[in-house]
Amino acid sequence: MPSNKSVSDAPIVQFTNCRILRDHQLQREDLWVREGKILNPEKLFFDEKGSADVQLDCKDSIIASGFIDVQINGGFGVDFSLATDDFKSGIDLVSQKILSHGVTSFCPTLVTSPPSVYHQVLPQISVRNGGAHGAGILGAHLEGPFISKEKKGAHPEHCLRTFEAGAFQDLLATYGSLDCVQIVTLAPEMKRSSEVIRELTKRGICVSLGHSVANLSQAEEAVQHGATFITHLFNAMLPFHHRDPGIVGLLTSDKIPAGRRVFYGMISDGIHTNPAALRIAHRAHPKGLVLVTDAIAGMGLAPGRHTLGQQVVEIDGLNTYIAGTKTLSGSVATMDACVRHFREATGCSVETALEAASLHPAQLLGIEHKKGTLNYDSDADFLMLNDNLYVQATYIAGEEVWRQDVSGM
Amino acid sequence: MKLIILENYSQASEWAAKYIRNRIVQFGPGPGRFFTLGLPTGLPRDHPESYHSFMWNNFFKHIDISPENIHILDGNAPDLQAECDAFEEKIKAAGGIELFVGGIGPDGHIAFNEPGSSLVSRTRVKTLAMDTILANARFFDGDLSKVPTMALTVGVGTVMDAREVMILITGAHKAFALYKAIEDGVNHMWTVSAFQQHPNTVFVCDEDATLELKVKTVKYFKGLMLVHNKLVEPLYSMKELGAERSQSKKPYSD
Numbered sequence: 003m004p005s006n007k008s009v010s011d012a013p014i015v016q017f018t019n020c021r022i023l024r025d026h027q028l029q030r031e032d033l034w035v036r037e038g039k040i041l042n043p044e045k046l047f048f049d050e051k052g053s054a055d056v057q058l059d060c061k062d063s064i065i066a067s068g069f070i071d072v073q074i075n076g077g078f079g080v081d082f083s084l085a086t087d088d089f090k091s092g093i094d095l096v097s098q099k100i101l102s103h104g105v106t107s108f109c110p111t112l113v114t115s116p117p118s119v120y121h122q123v124l125p126q127i128s129v130r131n132g133g134a135h136g137a138g139i140l141g142a143h144l145e146g147p148f149i150s151k152e153k154k155g156a157h158p159e160h161c162l163r164t165f166e167a168g169a170f171q172d173l174l175a176t177y178g179s180l181d182c183v184q185i186v187t188l189a190p191e192m193k194r195s196s197e198v199i200r201e202l203t204k205r206g207i208c209v210s211l212g213h214s215v216a217n218l219s220q221a222e223e224a225v226q227h228g229a230t231f232i233t234h235l236f237n238a239m240l241p242f243h244h245r246d247p248g249i250v251g252l253l254t255s256d257k258i259p260a261g262r263r264v265f266y267g268m269i270s271d272g273i274h275t276n277p278a279a280l281r282i283a284h285r286a287h288p289k290g291l292v293l294v295t296d297a298i299a300g301m302g303l304a305p306g307r308h309t310l311g312q313q314v315v316e317i318d319g320l321n322t323y324i325a326g327t328k329t330l331s332g333s334v335a336t337m338d339a340c341v342r343h344f345r346e347a348t349g350c351s352v353e354t355a356l357e358a359a360s361l362h363p364a365q366l367l368g369i370e371h372k373k374g375t376l377n378y379d380s381d382a383d384f385l386m387l388n389d390n391l392y393v394q395a396t397y398i399a400g401e402e403v404w405r406q407d408v409s410g411m
Numbered sequence: 412m413k414l415i416i417l418e419n420y421s422q423a424s425e426w427a428a429k430y431i432r433n434r435i436v437q438f439g440p441g442p443g444r445f446f447t448l449g450l451p452t453g454l455p456r457d458h459p460e461s462y463h464s465f466m467w468n469n470f471f472k473h474i475d476i477s478p479e480n481i482h483i484l485d486g487n488a489p490d491l492q493a494e495c496d497a498f499e500e501k502i503k504a505a506g507g508i509e510l511f512v513g514g515i516g517p518d519g520h521i522a523f524n525e526p527g528s529s530l531v532s533r534t535r536v537k538t539l540a541m542d543t544i545l546a547n548a549r550f551f552d553g554d555l556s557k558v559p560t561m562a563l564t565v566g567v568g569t570v571m572d573a574r575e576v577m578i579l580i581t582g583a584h585k586a587f588a589l590y591k592a593i594e595d596g597v598n599h600m601w602t603v604s605a606f607q608q609h610p611n612t613v614f615v616c617d618e619d620a621t622l623e624l625k626v627k628t629v630k631y632f633k634g635l636m637l638v639h640n641k642l643v644e645p646l647y648s649m650k651e652l653g654a655e656r657s658q659s660k661k662p663y664s665d
Contacts, residue, residue, distance in 0.1 A: 032472070044467040051478035 009050055012037045015400060016054035020386070023066040023356055024376050033065055035382045038399030042378040060386055063394055066356040067374050068106025068383035069337045070363035072185060073143055073233065073267055073294035075111045075310060077301035082110045083311030085122035093127065097136030099302060101404040103336040104359075104393040106383035107138040107373060109184050111296075113311040114146030114157035121178040129182050132383065132398040140367060141184025144177060145233060148188040148198075149213035155238040156324050156331030157213065158312040169194040170201040183207055184367060187233040189214035190224035203228030208367060210267075211249055213238040218251040225258055231366055232266035234296060235283055236275050237330065253287040265366040267294040268358075270344040271335035273320055277347035284348045292366055293340045293359040298322060298332035342391050355391065412593065412612040414632040415639055416621055420581045423617045427512070427579055429643035430613070434510055434575070436647040445480065447502070449511035449573055451522035451565065465550075484534070484563040495534040495563060508573035515580050518542045519588040519601030523564035526600040532566030567605050575611040578603060583619040590623035 017033040024031065034041040034054070046052045076082045078099050080092035093110055100108065110127055112120065124142060132138030147163045154162060165172035174180065186202055187210040188195060199209045211224055212233025217240070221229075232239075232249055240248035247254075252264045268291055270280055284291055295301070300308035300317040307316050307325060310332055314325040317334055324331050335343075337359060345355035364374020372381045382400035385393050396404040417423040431448075440446040462483075471481070482501050488494035502508060518526050518540060525540040539547075544558045551557035570576060580589050592603040593614065606612040621629050 043472065044464060047467065047471060047478050048463050053477065 009052075010037060013055040014041065014046070014052065015056045015058060016043075017058050017060050017065060020060035020063050020065045022376055023064065023353055026353055026357065028064060028353055033376065033384070035400040038382050038401075040376055040378055040380045040382050045378075063386040063388065064352065064356075064391075065376070065384055065386055067360040067364075067376055067380075068137075068385055068396065068398070069104045069293075069341070069359040070140070070367075070374060071100070071105045071108040071295050071297075071337050071359075072140075072231075072292065072363050072366065073111050073145070074100070074105075074108050074297045075113060075332050076299040077297050079299055079303055079308070081299040081309050081311065082123070083112045083115050083119060084309060085119050089123060089126050093139070094136060097132070097139065100137050100337070101396045101398075102393065102406075104338045104341075104385045104387070104396060105137050106132055106385075106396060106398050107140050109140050109143040111143040111145055114149065114154070114161045115311050116161050117176050117178070119311070120144075120176060124177060124179055124182065127182050129184075132403070134398075134401065134403045136403075138383070138398065139182075140369070141182050143185040143187070143210075144183055145187040145210075146213065147176065148173065148186075148192060148195075149238075150189040150191065150215050152215050153189070153213045153238040153240075155213060156310060156313055156315070156329055161312065164192055165195075165198055166193045169197045173198055173202075180205060180207065185210055185231065187212040187231075189216060190229065191216040191220045195224060196227045199224055199227040199229055206368075211239075211252075214249060215240050217246050217248055218255065221249045221252050222255055222257040225252060225255075225262075225264060230262065230265060231292075232264065234269050234274065234294065235266040236279055237269070250283075253283060253290065263290055263365070265290045265292050265362060267292050267296075268344070269294055269296045269333055269335065270340045270347065271295075271320055271333045272343050272347070274330060274333060280344070281348050284344075284350065288350075288354065290362070291358045292362045293337065293344055294363075295335050295337050295340055296332045297334060297336070301334040301336065338391065338393050345391065352389075352391065356387075412606070412614060413635075413639055414593065414628070415613060415615045416629065416633055416636070417615070417617055419617050419619075423579065423581050423615050426643055427577065427615045429646055430577070430615075431510065431512065433643060433647050436649055438509060445505055447505045447507065447509045449502075449508040449513075449565070449570070451513045484565075486559075486561075486563050491536050491563060495536065498534045498563075498565075499569065502569070502572075508570075510575045510577060511570050511573035512577045512579070513570070515578055515585055515588050515592065515603050516543055516546065517584055517588055519591050519603050521567060521570060521578070521603045521605070523562045524567045524602040526602070528567060528599060528602050530597070530599050530602065530605045531568040531571075533569050534563070534565050537562055537564050567602050571605060571609055575613070576606055576609055577613045577615065578606070580614060580616040580620045582617070583622055585616075585620050586622040586624075589614070589616060589620050594624060594628060 014036045021028045022031050022033050034043045077096045080096050127142050129141050130139050146157050147161050148165055151162055163176060185208045190211050191214060202209050208231055209229040210231035210233045211221055211229050242250040258264055270293055298310050305317045307314055315322050315331045316325045322332055322334055323329055341355050341359050344358060361374045364370040383398050386395040387393055394406045395402055415426060417426050435446050438446045484498055485494055513521055523537045525537060538561055547558050548555050591601040597604045597607050
C-alpha cells in the first residue's frame with residue numbers, strides 16, 4: 003500500500019506480538035521505531051497516513067527499556083581505574099560485552115585513585131551514544147577519593163583525600179577535569195562538603211553519598227545542598243540504628259526538599275546485601291531503588307586474581323574480596339542477574355524489577371525524557387526478554403546490537 | 412428487522428463482531444472492491460485527540476487498514492457544510508455504505524440525529540441535545556462545560572441509504588429508546604424508528620435493553636435465535652474465501 007509519510011522517509015519498524023513495559027505496566031501493544039526513536043503509531047497513522055515498512059514478530063517477548071548501570075568499575079579483564087596504554091580499547095571492550103547483559107548505557111566508574119590516574123584516564127572517557135560497537139557512555143562515576151577512612155572498604159587508604167583546604171578547587175585539581183563526569187561519590191561529613199556539593203550540583207553533576215560515617219542530619223544537609231544518590235546502600239556506611247538511622251535514614255526522611263527524590267544504589271547480587279535488608283529498603287522507598295552491578299575487572303572471567311585500581315582482588319564464585327581479606331570489593335554480577343535476583347528476593351513484579359534497572363537510573367540522572375522508558379520520542383534503546391527476565395536481544399537506537407545465540411552461548 | 416437478544420454486554424458485542432466479520436468475508440473485499448463500513452461520529456469532532464485516540468485504540472490499531480481508506484468528518488474544516496457535502500460525495504464514490512453500525516442514544520437518536528431531526532436528512536451540522544451532552548461528559552472528565560455543543564453527523568437519510576444497518580443497544584437506560592424505536596410508530600422524535608422502513612436492519616441487544624418491550628416481542632425473537640445464530644456460525648475467514656465462493660451462500664433476510 004502506498005505510504006505517504008510526510009515527516010520522514012526513514013524506514014519504520016513495527017515490533018508485534020510482544021508485551022511492552024510502558025506507564026509502569028506490561029501492555030500488549032506493538033512497538034514502533036523510526037530513526038532511532040520510539041514512534042507514536044497514532045500520529046503516524048492519522049497525521050502522516052503512514053504505515054510500517056518492516057514488521058517483526060517478537061514471539062511474545064517482553065520488551066523493556068535497556069538497562070542503565072551507573073556503577074561499574076570494569077569487567078572482562080578491564081579495570082577503569084588503571085591508566086593503561088590501551089585504556090580506550092578496554093572501555094570499548096566492556097561497553098560491547100555488557101550488551102549481552104542488557105545494559106545499553108553506563109557510567110564507567112573509577113575507584114579512589116591517585117590524581118595522576120584521573121588526569122590520564124578521564125580525558126579518555128567521552129560521553130557517546132551506544133550502537134553496534136557497544137553500550138552508550140553517559141559519563142564517569144568518580145567514587146572517591148573524598149571519602150571516609152573508616153568506611154573506605156576496598157579503596158586504598160593512601161589515596162584518600164579531603165577538600166578541607168580549597169573545597170571545590172581541591173576536588174577539581176584532584177580530578178583534573180569534570181567534563182565527562184556524571185556522578186561523584188563523597189562522604190558528606192567531610193569539612194566543606196556542602197560547598198563542594200553545591201558546586202557539583204550547579205554543574206549538573208549528580209552527587210552521591212557513600213563510604214561515609216555520616217549521621218542522618220549530615221546526610222540530610224547534604225541532600226538539601228543537592229545530593230540525590232546513595233552509593234550502594236548499606237555497604238560502606240554506618241548501619242541503621244533506631245536512634246540515628248544514618249544515611250540509610252534518607253529513605254524515609256521528611257527533610258527531603260519538595261519535588262526531589264533520593265535514589266539509592268543496590269547491588270543485588272545476593273552477597274552485598276542480605277535479601278531481607280534488600281526487602282526492607284525496597285519496601286521503605288520503592289521508587290528510589292536503582293540497581294547497580296559495581297562490577298569489577300574480574301566480571302565475566304574465570305575465578306582468580308584481578309585488580310581494582312590500586313588493589314588486588316580475589317574472585318571465588320560470586321564473592322570478590324580484597325586479596326587475603328574478607329573485605330568485599332565490587333562484584334562480578336551482571337546487570338540482568340541483578341534484576342532477576344532482585345525480583346526473586348523481593349517478590350516484586352516484573353515491571354518493578356525492570357524499572358529499577360532502567361527508569362530509576364534515568365530519573366536519577368535526569369535523562370528520563372530520552373532514556374529509561376518506551377515513551378514516544380524516547381531513544382529506542384530496548385531489550386527483548388523472556389518471562390524469566392533473561393535477555394534475548396538488545397537494541398540501541400532501534401538497531402539490533404546483540405542477540406542470544408540459539409545454541410545458548 | 413432482526414432482533415438479536417443476548418444475555419449481556421459481552422455476548423452482544425461478540426455476536427455483533429462475528430456478524431460483521433462474516434458479512435465482510437462473504438462480501439469478498441479485495442483491491443478495488445471495498446467493503447464500506449459506516450460508523451457514526453462517536454464523539455463531537457471538536458476534540459481530535461480524544462476521537463482519533465478512541466478510534467485508534469479501539470479499532471484501527473487492531474486491524475490491517477490503510478489510513479487512506481478512513482474518512483472522518485472534520486469538525487475543524489473551514490466550511491462545515493461543504494465538508495458535509497463532500498462526505499456524502501465520498502460515500503457515493505465508495506459505492507455506498509455496505510453496512511452501517513451504530514448505537515442508539517437514550518433519546519432514541521441514531522448518530523447525532525437528535526429528536527426532531529428530519530428522517531430524510533443528510534450529513535450536516537447539528538446542535539446537540541442536553542441528553543447527548545450529558546452522555547458525552549464521560550469523555551471530558553465529567554466536565555459539562557468542556558463537552559462540545561455542536562457536531563457533524565451523518566443524516567438519517569444517509570444511513571437509510573446503507574444496504575444494511577446494525578444497531579447495538581445494551582443497558583437498561585436504553586430500554587425505553589429501544590421500545591420507542593421498534594414497538595411504536597415511525598416518529599422523528601425517536602429517529603432510530605426510521606429503520607422500520609429499511610429492508611435490512613439488525614438490532615443487537617442485551618437482556619437489560621429489552622426491559623420495556625412486550626413479553627410477546629421478546630419471546631418471538633428469542634425463539635428465532637436458532638435461525639439467527641446461523642449468521643454467526645460457522646465463522647468464515649478470508650482464507651476459506653476461495654472455497655466458499657463456489658457455494659455462494661446468501662445471507663438470511665426477512
